[in-house]
Amino acid sequence: MTSTAIGPTWRRALGWVVLTLLVLITLFPFYWMLRVSLSDNRALAADAGSLLPAGFTLGAFERVLGLASLEEARAQGGSGASIDFWRYLLNSVLTSTLITAGQVLFSSMAAYAFARLRWRGRDAVFFVFLTALMIPPIFTALPNFVLMRDLELLNTYAAVVLPFFFMTPFAVFFMRQFLLGISREVEEAARIDGAGHPRIFFRIVLPMSRAPLTTLALLAYITAWNEYFWPLLVGQGEGVRVLTVALGVFRSQTPQGSPDWAGLMAATLLAALPVITLFVAFGRRIVDSIQFSGIK
Amino acid sequence: MHNKLSKPAALAAAVSLALAGCAGAPGGGSGSSEITYWLWDANQLPAYQACATSFQQANPGTTVKIEQFGWADYWNKLTTDLVAGTAPDVFTNHLNYYPTYAAKNQLLPLDEFVSRDAVPTDVYPEGLADLWTAQDGKRYGLPKDFDTVALFYNKKMLADAGVAEADLANLTWNPQDGGTYEKLIARLTVDANGVRGDEPGFDKSKVAVHGLGLDENNGAGVGQQMWSMYALSTGWTYTDKNPWGTEFNYDDPRFQQTMAWYRGLIDKGYLPSLATARSGSSVNDAFGAGKYALSTNGSWMINAYFGHDGVDVGVAPTPTGPSGKRATIFNGLADSIYTGTDNRDGAWKWVKHLASAECQKTVGEKAVVFPALPEALAVAKETFAAKGVDITAFTKPLDEGATHLFPITDHAPEVAAVMGPAIDAVLTSQADPASLTQANEQVNALFR
Amino acid sequence: MTAAHPARRGDLRVALLFLLPAGFGFVLFYAWPALQTFYLSFTDYSLLAAPNWVGAQNYRAAFGDARFGNALLVTVEYVVINIGVQTAVALLIAVLMHRLTKSSLVRGLLLLPYLIANVVxxxxxxxxxxxxxxxxxxxxxxxxxxxxAFFGETSTAIPTIALVNVWRHMGYTALLLFAGLQAIPKSVYEAAAIDGASEWRVFRSVTLPLLRPVLAMVLVLTVIGSFQIFDTVAVTTKGGPVDATRVIYFYIYEKAFQQFDFGYAAALSVVLFVILAGLAVAQLRLLRAGSSDLD
Structure with missing residues (x-):
């Protein structure tokens, strides 16, 4: 660091105070989820300002995980409708994984065609692909919904996954940008060895692209995991309902009265847990890859 | 990465296989031996679960899967699922919504089944069963319960204000000065310094207890438990005729005066602001927390109001209006069958069971709502009485002929979409009650 | 490159093969539905019966629809607050991190909200x-x-929703900007220090201009995303109070899926598309400089 970067001590101190404050603002809601989820619904109203759980209980988690009976749940201020947490978690994992796998592979293949192959009309076709980047999802959501209905795919995994499975304009654009930067020499060497394009793609280009592929996969996974609008339209059935949709349902399933805040926060926390775990495991990687996506 | 070219290809193939495999198995659909049933009231879930259990015992091989969604989401989900063709086989239906669904051929007419099984339709309180016959002359539901609106009050607050409970039976109301009803509300309102709403020095910016509770929903164009009991007691009606009106009357001075009076209560501090009412706690919970002294609400909420620990609650009928009569909406629910069900007979058996004396008595024993069948209502009345709840405040308007029907019209969702924000705007003082004339034009344009 | 290229002629076939899955997805889920939306916008379509051609009626209705105008306004208000505050805060965080710490932990913690669903x-x-x-x-x-009553008051509802989403995105945006800052060579700052330039001056005349390409790209991504505000409204205010949070996405959703008015909803999304496309073209023009090196 240079001398300007350090600056006077008080200025640095002020900088740290601001930064710490921002980190605290970032983290506080996570603590709040925990605090409310460990509280008793009836005690919450009387104890709004306390930083500690009001009337400590694990009841909310029991309700959400379906460990409490209907009567017990209702006695605790829950709706009695248990959230089938494990089912929804499985659905979220399954759909997000499928979307990520398909999207990354197929978008990379398309990007390869746009970046490394010469063919007539390439730029025009790429431009058409790019325009899709500007189409707001709701523009295609309505007919896609009708399409899924007519294919009788509503409330199947296929309906939730398919529109994101083959490509997204962003993924193609992102991978193409990276592939444009690879030196031709590697390819030429392989070609002289008699390798065809599929071989070059799978054995040379993909392994070389590990970093952007990881980035893309992580971004795709997070986006798929957090998707709400599309699964809300086509995947409300209990069998395929993903966590985001399930939470929306749970929120409205209040007994005629106030929301079951403790249960809601417990469910919210549990829904966030898998991604937080992923984050703890791959934290550095995620940070690096998101920065990476920015530079590109 | 392994040195095998085929790996990604194999993965892709496996993925598409998996997708294709999933495609065949609908998730929330209706299997032939399983009947999906929807309701919105969590309080009624245990009662209907009990009905489902007895139904399954009587009909081995058929299972009933009950799903509950909150009122706000219920109709959205139902509409999406009807459009998608994945609606539940049987669902709880509402007078306000069923005409739209019937007009779009989404409901199965029950006439054939009713006459085949000789199900009586004349055993209900008068008129209740006819409401479920649509404009095409076909029946789309069998009544299962009914509800009216009354005034819940906090006994201790009444005593503190020196008001006798018996006085509440003879309240009068008018849109000009609010009558004895407004005087009572003012008396029961207390600010942070302990000054009452009808005393000098009352600080309306720091109210500790509001005389009357404000519902977090504005009731859109109906205001069932919010403002309908005032508007209807002026002699005003929602539509030119009911059922099947095609002209709404939100431009009527009597209606707009009522809304002006109602909003005036907010300005005076007797009612909380809409923003406060809507910020998380429902009207009944705020009542239970001692923030309101009075609260109008429907009979389906009895248990919620009487369930608060340490709060002594009573119920009185709604006040008498300028027409010389009190007013309450008389509403009922029914179970309808979705036209797209793949198990019509099973669905009908379940609907029939829901309307049967056996299931209705089960509901009565749980004492959550008023069953439609008089014999089951008697059961409910006893159970309520055993809990210390006298339901005559709710049933009295029936004997007095003071009940009014929910507006049964086409286009109900669109009417609600126009009137919800319009009433919001009036209650938040962003628009004058006269602005409802314009909303009325928008609503009536739907029928032209 | 001197070797003969017999394979070059075959590139088209190979390209088609490589494009097949993505192209299939593009045609089926982007191009074809987009054309359909154009078609449906000229029809009366309840989804329960076949669409009925009504010409430009939906568009005429849209231009006379005060609530649609309100939805656009509300959405713009949201975007302005959301993007404005978010960019400013993110810039602050990025500069602070750049100056004070390279800690992965700090960056990681700030990113945490981005990993959580909007609904949550x-x-x-x-x-x-x-x-x-x-x-x-x-x-x-x-x-x-x-x-x-943050969500309950007409005047605070949209700013509240905008700020909630700032909370979710500020760390993510800061990280993108931070990456941009790191790409600025140290020597530039050293030169500025020798000139004795003040902190603010360095930021204005060195950091900001050099960061502009990254900033512009971040803005393109976030603005388009910001217009799609739906989730937060759908689980909190549902458009109210009055119409204060009835953003364009939510309004279209209501028309299509609650009021059986698919044709009208399609027309509204065409209008939205035209607006967004105009915005994107304008932004891309600002970004154009040397982004492509197609050979």
């Missing part, structure tokens, strides 16, 4: 901002401020 974020803040039970109002009351 909305629910947590809905609780924290509750007028009666919320911690934020409890804190406000300690300093003598009356409770604010």
């Amino acid at each position: 974020v909305a629910l947590v803040w809905y609780n924290m901002l509750d007028a009666q039970l919320g911690i934020v109002n409890a804190v406000l009351s300690w300093v003598g401020v009356d409770p604010v």
Whole structure:
């Protein structure tokens, strides 16, 4: 660091105070989820300002995980409708994984065609692909919904996954940008060895692209995991309902009265847990890859 | 990465296989031996679960899967699922919504089944069963319960204000000065310094207890438990005729005066602001927390109001209006069958069971709502009485002929979409009650 | 490159093969539905019966629809607050991190909200901002401020929703900007230090201009995303109070899926598309400089 970067001590101190404050603002809601989820619904109203759980209980988690009976749940201020947490978690994992796998592979293949192959009309076709980047999802959501209905795919995994499975304009654009930067020499060497394009793609280009592929996969996974609008339209059935949709349902399933805040926060926390775990495991990687996506 | 070219290809193939495999198995659909049933009231879930259990015992091989969604989401989900063709086989239906669904051929007419099984339709309180016959002359539901609106009050607050409970039976109301009803509300309102709403020095910016509770929903164009009991007691009606009106009357001075009076209560501090009412706690919970002294609400909420620990609650009928009569909406629910069900007979058996004396008595024993069948209502009345709840405040308007029907019209969702924000705007003082004339034009344009 | 290229002629076939899956997805889920939306926007379509051609009627209705105009306005208000505050805060965080720490932990913690679904974020803040039970109002009351019904008041609802989403995205945006800052060579700052330039001056005349390409790209991504605000509204205010949060996405959703008016909803999304496309073209023009090196 240079001398300007350090600056006077008080200025640095002020900088740290601001930064710490921002980190605290970032983290506080996570603590709040925990605090409310460990509280008793009836005690919450009387104890709004306390930083500690009001009337400590694990009841909310029991309700959400379906460990409490209907009567017990209702006695605790829950709706009695248990959230089938494990089912929804499985659905979220399954759909997000499928979307990520398909999207990354197929978008990379398309990007390869746009970046490394010469063919007539390439730029025009790429431009058409790019325009899709500007189409707001709701523009295609309505007919896609009708399409899924007519294919009788509503409330199947296929309906939730398919529109994101083959490509997204962003993924193609992102991978193409990276592939444009690879030196031709590697390819030429392989070609002289008699390798065809599929071989070059799978054995040379993909392994070389590990970093952007990881980035893309992580971004795709997070986006798929957090998707709400599309699964809300086509995947409300209990069998395929993903966590985001399930939470929306749970929120409205209040007994005629106030929301079951403790249960809601417990469910919210549990829904966030898998991604937080992923984050703890791959934290550095995620940070690096998101920065990476920015530079590109 | 392994040195095998085929790996990604194999993965892709496996993925598409998996997708294709999933495609065949609908998730929330209706299997032939399983009947999906929807309701919105969590309080009624245990009662209907009990009905489902007895139904399954009587009909081995058929299972009933009950799903509950909150009122706000219920109709959205139902509409999406009807459009998608994945609606539940049987669902709880509402007078306000069923005409739209019937007009779009989404409901199965029950006439054939009713006459085949000789199900009586004349055993209900008068008129209740006819409401479920649509404009095409076909029946789309069998009544299962009914509800009216009354005034819940906090006994201790009444005593503190020196008001006798018996006085509440003879309240009068008018849109000009609010009558004895407004005087009572003012008396029961207390600010942070302990000054009452009808005393000098009352600080309306720091109210500790509001005389009357404000519902977090504005009731859109109906205001069932919010403002309908005032508007209807002026002699005003929602539509030119009911059922099947095609002209709404939100431009009527009597209606707009009522809304002006109602909003005036907010300005005076007797009612909380809409923003406060809507910020998380429902009207009944705020009542239970001692923030309101009075609260109008429907009979389906009895248990919620009487369930608060340490709060002594009573119920009185709604006040008498300028027409010389009190007013309450008389509403009922029914179970309808979705036209797209793949198990019509099973669905009908379940609907029939829901309307049967056996299931209705089960509901009565749980004492959550008023069953439609008089014999089951008697059961409910006893159970309520055993809990210390006298339901005559709710049933009295029936004997007095003071009940009014929910507006049964086409286009109900669109009417609600126009009137919800319009009433919001009036209650938040962003628009004058006269602005409802314009909303009325928008609503009536739907029928032209 | 001197070797003969017999393979070049075959590139088209190979390209088609490589494009097959993505092209299939593009045609089926982007191109074809987009054309259909154009078609449906000229029809009366309830989804329960076949579409009925009605010409430009939906468009005429849209231009006379005050609530559609309101939805556009509300959305723009949201975007302005959301993007404005988010960019400013993110820039602050990025500069602070650049100056103070390279800690992965700090960056990681700031990124955490981005990993959580909008729906979850909305629910947590809905609780924290509750007028009666919320911690934020409890804190406000300690300093003598009356409770604010953040989601319930017409004037505060949209700013509240915008700020909630700032919370979710600020760390993510900061990280993108931070990466941009790191790409600025140290020597530039050293030169500025020798000139004795003040902190603010360095930021204005060195950091900001050099960061502009990254900033512009971040803005393109976030603005388009910001227009698609739906999740937060759907789980909190549902468009109210009055029409204060009836953003364009939510309005279209209501028309299509609650009021059986698919044709009209299609027309509204065409209008939205035209607006967004115009915006994107304008932004891309600002970005154009040397992004492509097609050979």
